[in-house]
Every structure is written in C-alpha cells, then in structure tokens.
Amino acid sequence: MSHRAEHTLSRRALMAGVGAASIAAIAARGLQSAPTAYATSAGTVLPLVDPLSSEPDRSQFGDTEHVFAAYLTVVAPIANSIRDEDPHYGWMEDGWWRSPEQPYNAREMEQVATLSWFLTHERSWNPYFGDAKLRDRIEAALSYYLGSQLPNGSWSEYEWNVPHLAPTGFGSVALSTTYRYLDEAGELRDWLPQIEAAVRASSAWLVDRSLAHWRQPTPYTNQVVAGLAGASMTAELFGDEDLSAEVSECWETLRVHGISGAGHSHEPLAYDFDYSFIVAMPDLGAGYLAGFSEPVEMARSMAEFISYASVLEPDRAGFLNWSAASARIAAFTHELQPDEVQDRTSLGRALIGEVPVLAAFHPTDAEIIAAREAWKTDPGPIVPLEKKRTSPRTWMHSSEAPLGVSEEVREEAIATLPYLASDRFTEFRQAGSVDLDYLFVRRPSYYLTTLLGRRAGHGGPYQRLRMGPGLLWHPSMGAVIMVLNSNDEDAWGPFPEASAVTRVEVARSYYAEPYGEGGKLAVDQVGAIEGDFSAAYLDRANGSHVVISFFDDSFVQTIKTDDPGRAVIPLLMQPGDLLTFSDGTEVTYGDSVDLTGITDFRLERGAGVLVVELGNSSAVTFDTTDRVRMSDTRRQHLIRVEHGGSLQVTYAFEGPVETATQVPGSGVLSSDNGHRGTDDGNYDITMNLWWGTNAHAMRLLENGKLIAHRNLVARSPQAQAISVPVRGRRNGDYHYTAELLNAAGTVQTSAVTVEVRHADPGAAVLSHNNYSGARDFVVTTNMWWGTNADWYRLYENDSLIDERALENNTPHAQAASTQITDREPGTYVYRSELLNPAGITSSEEIRVVVN
Structure with a gap:
C-alpha cells in the first residue's frame, strides 16, 4: 500500500478538546479534566468513544493494575484521535505517542495494543471492555497500520516507504500483543489472519541478518533487542519452530556484535544510559523469560559498565549518570523511588537473579508495595497522562514485572558498586567499535570519569559526547562536578568557543x-596503574592541550591553548552548599556573580570540602543554569575562568571545617503554611538551629516517611537554617519531624504539624447577564478569594462547552467568562468547575431562559 501522498492538515472539529499548548496544564489535573482530543469528524463517521463519566475506585485495581489507571484516563482521547475520514483513514493523528506526527510514522500506531487491552480485559473499573465504539476505532487503526506495512515486512518512521528498524521492532511487539488479546477475547476475529501475516513478515525482516541493521558491529542494540523480543513473541504465538531457531541464532549474533569492547551496548556504537538501562534492559528481561541465555550475558556486561558510569548519591536521592559519555539522551539522573506509572525499567528486575548488581538500581519490594497501597488510598483525582508520555511498553512491562528485592539484598548489591567496594583502582576500557577510551579513576579521596578519543565525524550521531573529564564524585559529598551532554556550554576544561565544545575530537x-612525564603507557598498561599517573589529550581543532595528573589526594588539570581564553568548571550544587571565593565572596545554590582577582574557591557540603586552586589570579564568573534534577536538589552551575593561554587547576578534598565532639544543638521546625493568605497545600518547612553545635546534615520526615535530605555547612556556634519546599499537598494534617546529624551523633528537632484545609480551588460563583431572554449572552465564573484554580470548565445541560487554563495567583480573585451565541428558545442549565492538582470545585447550577 503506497502512502506517498503529501501530508495535509485534517479537517478537525473541536470536540470540547484542547490544543497542544494546553497539554502541560492538563497533566496537573484530575480525571474529569482529561482531554477529549481532536477528532477528524464530530463522530458522524465513527462514533466518538465516550470519556470516563466518573472517577474510578482506586481500591478496585489489583496489585499490578494501577499502572492502567493513568492510561484509562486517555483511552477516549487516543481512540478519538483515529481519523475516520480520508486521507489516511485510521491514522492516529494527534501525536499521543511519538514524533514526528506524520502519517508515515508507524510508531504512532503502537497504541493499538493499549486500546486493545482495554477492549478485551473485563475489570470492574474498565468501562471500555467490549465497547462497540472503541472496537470500531481499533478496526480503523488496524486497517491503516497493516496497510502501511512495506512489502518487505518493515514499517517507516521518518519518511515514506523507507524501512526503519525501530517501528518494525517495537511494532512487532505491539501487534503480537494486540493479536494475543484479541484472540483470547474473541474480538475482531476477521483481523487476526491479517495481523498474523503482518507480524510474520516483520519478524522475517527483523531476523534477516543480510540486512543493514545486522551489520557488524551491530548498531542501535536496543532496537534490535526489541525486534528479537517481537519475533520471539511471534514464534511463540504461532508455534513457529523455524522462526524460533532463527531468533536463537540472532541472539548469539547480537551478543557478539551488539556489545562494545568496553562492555556497553551500541547506541548506535557508543554508550547511552537511557537506551541501555531504560529501553534495552527490560527487553533483555523479556528475552531471558522466553528462555534465551544470551540476553543474560548481554545484561551482565551492560550492568557492569553502568556500575562504573553511574554514581549513587550518599543521601540516596538516586544515581547520577555520566551524561557526557551518553550519545543520545540528555537525562542524567535515575531515582529509586517507585513510580510504576512512568517507570520503564521494571521488567529489568527479571534479570536480578542472574545479574545481582541490577538490584542496586531498583526499588525494593517493600517500597513498591508501600507505593501501591499509598496509591490505592490516595483520595485525590487520577492524573491523566500527558501526550508523548503514553508509552505502551510501560504498562506492558509493569503489569508483568516481578517485585523488587529486599532492602538487605539491595544494600548488598550497592556494596558491590566498584567505587564503593574499593577506594583505589584505575579501570580503563576501549569501545573498539568507535575510537573511544573510558577512564575510571578511584583514589581514596575521589572518583573521576574521563572520556577521550574520536567520534564518527562531526556530522554523525555523536554530537552529544563531551571529551575530557566528565563526573567527579566524593564518598561523603557525592557528585560535585558534572558535564552534561545537552548544551553547547557543557564542558570541563578549555572552552574557546561555545560552538567548538560539541565538536571536540582529541588525540590522547x-x-x-x-604532568605527562615518565614513559608513555601502552593502552593495556593503563588499567594496572594504582599510583600516580597522567592522561594527556590534544584538540587540534581549537588548539588546546590538556594534561590530567592523578594523585591519591588530588588531581591537577593543566591547560595550554594557542590563544588567551577561558576554562569552564561545571559545579553540581545542592541546597545548603556554600561556595567561598578567595576574596571572601560567598555564593549559594542558584546565585550568580562576576569577580576579579580570584586565586581559588572552596565548596563546602556536609562533612566535606572541595578546594579548587586556579594557580594564578583570574577573572571568574559564577552562573546558575536551568539544568536541575531530583526535586530541585541538583543544579548545574558554571564557573568560567579567564586565562592568558595557560591554566593549572588543582582539585583536592578536605575534611569538614570543624569535627564535632558534641551532637547538634536543638533545632526548631516551622512552616509558612497560610502565609500567602490560604493554606493551599504549598508551603516551606524550615529548620532553624538558633545557636550551638552545628549539624552537617538534616533529614526531614513527613508522617514518618523521609522526604528530604539536606547537607549543611557547620560553623558552630553560629545559627543554621535550611528550608525544604513542600508542594501539592491535599487537604489533611501533615506531621513533620527532622533529624540533625554530625560526626558525634543524631538528635531530633521539634516537630510541627501543618493543617491543609483549602487545597481545592475556592468557591466558584456562576452568573450570567441575560436578563432579557436574548439568544446571545455571557456566563461568568468568579472565585472571589482563596486557593486558585489552574483550569476552568463550563457545562451546558451537562455537556462540556468550554475549558481553558487559568493563571494561578493564590489567593487573589479569579474569573472566567464564556460567550454564548445563537441559542434557540428554551431553558439552559449551566454549571462550572474550577480545577487544580488537589481537586475540583463545582459551582451551583444556574438557569438561563432564552425567549
């Protein structure tokens, strides 16, 4: 079936829906505010699938089912986005899943699996089971999806009639899953032979090792893994022993050629945390569950590399990933708190028995169970999924994933992480598939990762890679310097031009x-070094030469350039950090400052101090960035150092300014709840220690659960203070306690209870101006004072006729008006709703008579 027709805008009728600009606001709202999506027609060709009429009962969801609740909220919008007119009848046109939002992108169509699950699974909370309207729209989608398959069995993603690996691999999984659900439920049986033919053809294309996606070394490992998972499902569904044998041979080929000499998977040929751990690892788990051994060997190799390239923060906020070495994705954190609705890694837990170190990167069974129970008892509305965050793989994997491990087992796995298991090693790995060296140096006072080498051309897929040192971690301070891969200004070292940093290729x-002295080391000798040594790299493009000298208690970065320039040091700061420059200037998290005559600076965090000596007097700027993660507790700040062509920077760690011999003094907790005029569930909890022995850290607990860890700088007996923002709490009482810690011990602070009574929007008052019975009039909603809403909706005779975002300026008044035009004679009943993340407030009904 050819689809070379030029893409045209569809004729859309606004069915009480919202545009793309409104999607972000929708994410914070409840179920009733889920968007209904644009539809090709007003349901005149295929009837529109009905939106949910009431909030589902959370207690009715099974232990592994609550992940479906968020998908339930968008079944109607996704189904109603299926075109029911030509051109492209059956295409899912509203971009709920993937980009580009074009009819040649078959990845959009993977949502047939999601819709089919709801059609075929009877649950007390699923009103779409056996729904005729949903069935009709799935049938339309299948007609387009199967019709867009290319003659060779593949699908396109980025342009018409061009085979692409990702839509074929992931699509085979989606269609095999769809077939199984439809077959088991006896639904759309006439379509089963066509689906079978499609997945058999796609599987044959996927396992054909004469094709480009099997070239050696094999790139895009995650996509090939997904393809083998889909082909394996096809073989199992139809009892195809020949296909199963081919899949087995392909697994062996991928094991050999899909993993680099450094141990990471090829994405496309370099490392990438997201595509290896988040995308590929769950599919390797599926391969293992299907009875193949090769996925275990691949997972073991990949997990070992990740255990070097990701560091666990001492406060257990999560892992920081060596972003500078990731080729494709910009994410640089991985948190351990379970969020099964968005967790794409869950099926990777199936591998923990064979690859124990993976337990370090997953929540425990107790944490998962507690999160599920908390979800079931949460009185708030279910938050609809945002567009682009509706991956079918998430519910597929979460609903089948095993629980986590015990806390004891996870701690045992954490203890095996290389930089925690030892305080001295030099780990040197070469990718082989591309000319890249990975250097991991652990010494008693630090852990440093460095990437050196070449990439496959300036215009290739490796523009994100940043050469040079990338991640500096300290056992008690955690990550203190971190290069990211998402901005032109990300660098650590010479930085002559902003555009040059993304094009660095170095000889090393x-x-x-x-200091580059002594004999040169052969590459097979580097990993055996346990004492002092150095790594030198030359960037001919910008004329810079850098030598990194490694010592037990410090390392030195020596920079020489052809011309005067500047160097960048990308600090990763936390709230509570104190940065002091040699002239006495003190800056904290989020500050910016310009200075001159600076010779050094000190970063103090908890019980550790990083001292950076610049070697000479320099002009320095310190700027915050918007690159923040882990609930705004890790933010990149850039220190820029001007130099005349040479700079020698020494990095060393010291112990705390003071070593406590007494436990911290008495801390006092307080809140500013209600200080804005209403107790709306958004407030700060502040700890003040007015005088006495200082703490190095504070742990804040809400209703007995740890919600924040903050490092503090000790200056006994001066006062200490730290605030933790608490946001989005619903009506109820919240009891806060805290612990203050230093080397001498731990003490409890006073407690504070916050009463949230007005988290929902304030009272909505509805009025109109139609005193004469006119056909045209205005209906207005006013909220005179109180907690503001983020969204407004107006119903006429119980039909939604208007909705829009509102500006939240609590506790000031809000108003929204809707122009009503050309009404026929009769009585019209109006009701409005104001919505925010905590809930929904409805107005009283009003009646308007039109003569």
Whole structure:
C-alpha cells in the first residue's frame, strides 16, 4: 500500500478538546479534566468513544493494575484521535505517542495494543471492555497500520516507504500483543489472519541478518533487542519452530556484535544510559523469560559498565549518570523511588537473579508495595497522562514485572558498586567499535570519569559526547562536578568557543608519571596503574592541550591553548552548599556573580570540602543554569575562568571545617503554611538551629516517611537554617519531624504539624447577564478569594462547552467568562468547575431562559 501522498492538515472539529499548548496544564489535573482530543469528524463517521463519566475506585485495581489507571484516563482521547475520514483513514493523528506526527510514522500506531487491552480485559473499573465504539476505532487503526506495512515486512518512521528498524521492532511487539488479546477475547476475529501475516513478515525482516541493521558491529542494540523480543513473541504465538531457531541464532549474533569492547551496548556504537538501562534492559528481561541465555550475558556486561558510569548519591536521592559519555539522551539522573506509572525499567528486575548488581538500581519490594497501597488510598483525582508520555511498553512491562528485592539484598548489591567496594583502582576500557577510551579513576579521596578519543565525524550521531573529564564524585559529598551532554556550554576544561565544545575530537596519550612525564603507557598498561599517573589529550581543532595528573589526594588539570581564553568548571550544587571565593565572596545554590582577582574557591557540603586552586589570579564568573534534577536538589552551575593561554587547576578534598565532639544543638521546625493568605497545600518547612553545635546534615520526615535530605555547612556556634519546599499537598494534617546529624551523633528537632484545609480551588460563583431572554449572552465564573484554580470548565445541560487554563495567583480573585451565541428558545442549565492538582470545585447550577 503506497502512502506517498503529501501530508495535509485534517479537517478537525473541536470536540470540547484542547490544543497542544494546553497539554502541560492538563497533566496537573484530575480525571474529569482529561482531554477529549481532536477528532477528524464530530463522530458522524465513527462514533466518538465516550470519556470516563466518573472517577474510578482506586481500591478496585489489583496489585499490578494501577499502572492502567493513568492510561484509562486517555483511552477516549487516543481512540478519538483515529481519523475516520480520508486521507489516511485510521491514522492516529494527534501525536499521543511519538514524533514526528506524520502519517508515515508507524510508531504512532503502537497504541493499538493499549486500546486493545482495554477492549478485551473485563475489570470492574474498565468501562471500555467490549465497547462497540472503541472496537470500531481499533478496526480503523488496524486497517491503516497493516496497510502501511512495506512489502518487505518493515514499517517507516521518518519518511515514506523507507524501512526503519525501530517501528518494525517495537511494532512487532505491539501487534503480537494486540493479536494475543484479541484472540483470547474473541474480538475482531476477521483481523487476526491479517495481523498474523503482518507480524510474520516483520519478524522475517527483523531476523534477516543480510540486512543493514545486522551489520557488524551491530548498531542501535536496543532496537534490535526489541525486534528479537517481537519475533520471539511471534514464534511463540504461532508455534513457529523455524522462526524460533532463527531468533536463537540472532541472539548469539547480537551478543557478539551488539556489545562494545568496553562492555556497553551500541547506541548506535557508543554508550547511552537511557537506551541501555531504560529501553534495552527490560527487553533483555523479556528475552531471558522466553528462555534465551544470551540476553543474560548481554545484561551482565551492560550492568557492569553502568556500575562504573553511574554514581549513587550518599543521601540516596538516586544515581547520577555520566551524561557526557551518553550519545543520545540528555537525562542524567535515575531515582529509586517507585513510580510504576512512568517507570520503564521494571521488567529489568527479571534479570536480578542472574545479574545481582541490577538490584542496586531498583526499588525494593517493600517500597513498591508501600507505593501501591499509598496509591490505592490516595483520595485525590487520577492524573491523566500527558501526550508523548503514553508509552505502551510501560504498562506492558509493569503489569508483568516481578517485585523488587529486599532492602538487605539491595544494600548488598550497592556494596558491590566498584567505587564503593574499593577506594583505589584505575579501570580503563576501549569501545573498539568507535575510537573511544573510558577512564575510571578511584583514589581514596575521589572518583573521576574521563572520556577521550574520536567520534564518527562531526556530522554523525555523536554530537552529544563531551571529551575530557566528565563526573567527579566524593564518598561523603557525592557528585560535585558534572558535564552534561545537552548544551553547547557543557564542558570541563578549555572552552574557546561555545560552538567548538560539541565538536571536540582529541588525540590522547597516557604517562607513567604526573604532568605527562615518565614513559608513555601502552593502552593495556593503563588499567594496572594504582599510583600516580597522567592522561594527556590534544584538540587540534581549537588548539588546546590538556594534561590530567592523578594523585591519591588530588588531581591537577593543566591547560595550554594557542590563544588567551577561558576554562569552564561545571559545579553540581545542592541546597545548603556554600561556595567561598578567595576574596571572601560567598555564593549559594542558584546565585550568580562576576569577580576579579580570584586565586581559588572552596565548596563546602556536609562533612566535606572541595578546594579548587586556579594557580594564578583570574577573572571568574559564577552562573546558575536551568539544568536541575531530583526535586530541585541538583543544579548545574558554571564557573568560567579567564586565562592568558595557560591554566593549572588543582582539585583536592578536605575534611569538614570543624569535627564535632558534641551532637547538634536543638533545632526548631516551622512552616509558612497560610502565609500567602490560604493554606493551599504549598508551603516551606524550615529548620532553624538558633545557636550551638552545628549539624552537617538534616533529614526531614513527613508522617514518618523521609522526604528530604539536606547537607549543611557547620560553623558552630553560629545559627543554621535550611528550608525544604513542600508542594501539592491535599487537604489533611501533615506531621513533620527532622533529624540533625554530625560526626558525634543524631538528635531530633521539634516537630510541627501543618493543617491543609483549602487545597481545592475556592468557591466558584456562576452568573450570567441575560436578563432579557436574548439568544446571545455571557456566563461568568468568579472565585472571589482563596486557593486558585489552574483550569476552568463550563457545562451546558451537562455537556462540556468550554475549558481553558487559568493563571494561578493564590489567593487573589479569579474569573472566567464564556460567550454564548445563537441559542434557540428554551431553558439552559449551566454549571462550572474550577480545577487544580488537589481537586475540583463545582459551582451551583444556574438557569438561563432564552425567549
């Protein structure tokens, strides 16, 4: 079936829906505010699937089912986005899943699996089971999806009639899953032979090792893994022993050629945390569950590399990933708190028995169970999924994933992480598939990762990679310097031009002594070094030469450039950090400042101090960025150092300014709840220690559960203070306690209870101006004072006729008006709703008579 027709805008009727600009606001609202999506027609060709009429009962969801609740909220919008007119009849046109939002992108169509699950699974909370309207729209989608398959069995993603691996691999999984559901439920049986033919053809294309996606080394490992998962499902569904044998041979080929010499998977040929751990690892788990051994070997190799390239923060906020070495995705954190609705890694837990270190990266069974129970008892509305965050793989994997491990087992796995298991090693790995060296150096006072080498051309897929040192971690301070891969200004070292940093390719050498002295080391000798040594790299494009000298208690970055320039040091700061420059200037998290004559600076965090000496007097700027993660507790700040062509920067760690011999003094907790005029569930909890022995850290607990860890700088007996923002709490009482910690011990602070009574929007008052019975009039909603809403909706005779975002300016008044036009004679009943993340407030009904 050819689809070379030029893409045209569809004729859309606004069915009480919202545009793309409104999607972000929708994410914070409840079920009733889920968007109904644009539809090709007003249901005149295929009837529109009905939106949910009431909030589902959370208690009715099974232990592994609550992940479906968020998908339930968008079944109607996704189904109603299926075109029911030509051109492209059956295409899911509203971009709920993937980009580009074009009819040649078959990845959009993977949602047939999601819709089919709801059609075929009877649950007390699923009103779409056996729904005729949903069935009709799935049938339309299948007609387009199967009709767009290319003659060779593949599907396109980025342009018409061009085979692409990702839509074929992931699509085979989606269609095999769809077939199984429809077959088991006896639904759309006439379509089963066509689906079978499609997945058999796609599987044959996927396992054909004469095709480009099997070239050696094999790129895009995650996509090939997904393809083998889909082909394996096809073989199992139809009892195809020949296909199963081919899948087995392909697994062996991928094991050999899909993993680099460094141990990571090829994405496309370099490392990438997201595509290896989040995308590929769950599919490797599926391969293992299907009875193949090769996925276990691949997972073991990939997990070992990740255990070097990701560091666990001492406060257990999560892992920081070596972003500078990731080729494709910009994400640089991985948190451990369970969020099964968005967790794409869950099926990877199936591998923990064979690859124990993976337990370090997953929540425990107790944490998962507690999160599920908390979800069931949460009185708030279910939050609809946002567009682009509706991956079918999430519910597929979460509903089948095993529980996590015990806390004891996870702690055992964490203890095996290389930088925690040892305080001295030099781990040197070469990718082989591309000319890249990965250097991991652990010494008693630090852990440093460095990437050196070449990429496959300036215009290739490796523009994100950043050469040079990338991640500096300290056992008690955690990550203090971190290069990201998402901005032109990300660098650590020479930075002559903003555009040049993304195009660095360096020649490198390793030396047996610091400062590039001693004999050169062969690459097979580097990993055996346990003492002092150095790594040198030359960037011919920008004329910079850098030598990193490694010592037990410090390392030195020596920079020489052809011309005067500047160097960048990307600090990763936390709230509570104190940065002091040599002239006495103190800056904290989120600050910016310009200085001159600076020779050094000190970063103090908890019980550790990083001292950076610049070697000479320099002009320095310190700027915050918007690159923040982990609930705004990790933010990149950039220090720029001007130099005249040479700069020698020494990085060393010291112990705390003071070592406590007494436990911290008495801390007092307080809140500013209600200080804005209403207790709306958004407030700060502040700890003040007015005088006495200082703490190095504070742990804040809400109703007995740890919600924040903050490092503090000790300056006994001066006062200490730290605030933690608490947002989005619903009506109820919240009891806060805290612990203050230093080297001498731990003490409890006073407690504070916050009463949230007005988290829902304030009272909505509805009025109109139609005193003469006119056909045209205005209906107005006013909220005179109180907690503001983020969204407004107006119903006429119980039909939604208007909705829009509102500006939240609590506790000031809000108003929204809707122009009503050309009404026929009769009585019209109006009701409005104001919505925010905590809930929904409805107005009283009013009646308007039109003569």
